[in-house]
Amino acid sequence: MSEELKDKTIILGVTGGISAYKACELSRMMMKEGAEVKVVMTENAKKFVSPLTFQYLTGNKVADDMYDLEESGISHIELADENDLIVICPATANFISKYANGIADNLLLNVLLASKSQIVLCPAMNVNMYENTLIQNNLNKLVKNGVHVVDPDSGELACGWIGKGRLANLDTIVETIKKKVQNKSLEKENILITAGATREYMDPVRFISNPSTGIVGYCMAEEFQSKGAKVNIIAGYNEVNFEKFDSYKKITTAEEMKNEISKNFNKYTVVIKAAAVGDYRFSRRVNKKIKKTDGVLKMELEENIDVLKYIGENKKENQIVVGFAAETEKIVENAKKKIISKNLDLIIANDISKKNSGFGENSNFSFLIDSSGNIDELGLISKSELARTLATKIEQMRQNS
Ligand code: CTP
Secondary structure, three states: OOOOOOOOEEEEEEOOOOOHHHHHHHHHHHHHOOOEEEEEEOOOHHHHOOHHHHHHHHOOOOEOOOOOHHHHOOOHHHHHHOOOEEEEEEEOHHHHHHHHOOOOOOHHHHHHHHOOOOEEEEEOOOHHHHHOHHHHHHHHHHHHOOOEEOOOEEEEOOOOOEEEEEOOOHHHHHHHHHHHHOOOOOOOOEEEEEEOEOOEEEEOOEEEOOOOOOHHHHHHHHHHHHOOOEEEEEEOEOOOOOOOOOEEEEOOOHHHHHHHHHHOHHHOOEEEEOOEOOOEEEOOOOOOOOOOOOOOOOOOEEEOOOHHHHHHHOOOOOOEEEEEEEEOOOHHHHHHHHHHHOOOOEEEEEEOOOOOOOOOOOEEEEEEEEOOOOEEEEEEEEHHHHHHHHHHHHHHHHHHO
């Protein structure tokens, strides 16, 4: 049996929704992974599940009363401080809204507001409530404040409606918790991740670009953040949500990306250049829409700045620069050339001719190559797995330096 939560203390906050009964199972699952679980319930939660159930399951008294120190023996400050993570499961619309607005009218809200711990929140409610702009705004507010929200699943809801709102799968919740409490081996790193696709405009309504969606950059950002690194994103067009990271700047062109990178370049300890940057731009860019005329329209393209090359050329001692190579032939040979020509420390070479590998996919057929010529053939792996492999490699490089 794996014990990935061994010696971790998890506070399980339960609020009053029908899926409160699932929190019983969640407490068991976390204990199976080695965690000590302490449950805090709201008054409404007790209408769905008895505190006695949690007490039997976890072996710990349930805290539910702000003022009854004798009964539980622990104050909200102790609960707030002495844990490795707090998970709220389920989180009702009412609870989410109070928390997002700093209201503290029960023990659990006091614990959350007093805590500097990592917080995982698992909403569960009727689909219309979940989609209500007020609830979405409150959830976004919490996300911006560093709370990790585990999105609810879609399906049949207890209220009879079908839609998004059902408590996320318990395995997903446990996986999220495990990831959050894992080692913080990269906490000294201040990482820049570039992601998504640049766009080069010909006129105000037409541009050339590529199909990048930003998934690789997102997986990298999640992985490095979970290992304690500060994560900064500079990204072009993308289809993911980068708002939750330490900083996020959206750019359009390669030139803008370079300018944005150069602003704080010396502060970054690692640069991961996952963006798909266009190699060409229009020689002539006009501010007015080019009118359609009969026949052929000839446009000239000129070479764009190679942002990665610029980074490599300006690299400082101790900065690790990771480039990518999208290749369809002579994968390793071409990637090795890019390591030298762009002065990189590492390159991830992706064989985009393979099935399920490349733009918009969740996996890549990859090689990880370092500047000493060591090659790891990773094969077809998920982009999350690729991020984990890169994080481990960077950890090793730091240990050896
Ligand atoms: N890159 C960049 N600026 C460019 C082009 C590419 O920063 N104008 C970066 C990409 O972000 C990626 C790496 O360079 O990390 C490799 O991109 P890729 O398209 O594989 O290679 P190119 O250098 O453009 O060479 P080629 O297209 O000839 O393979």
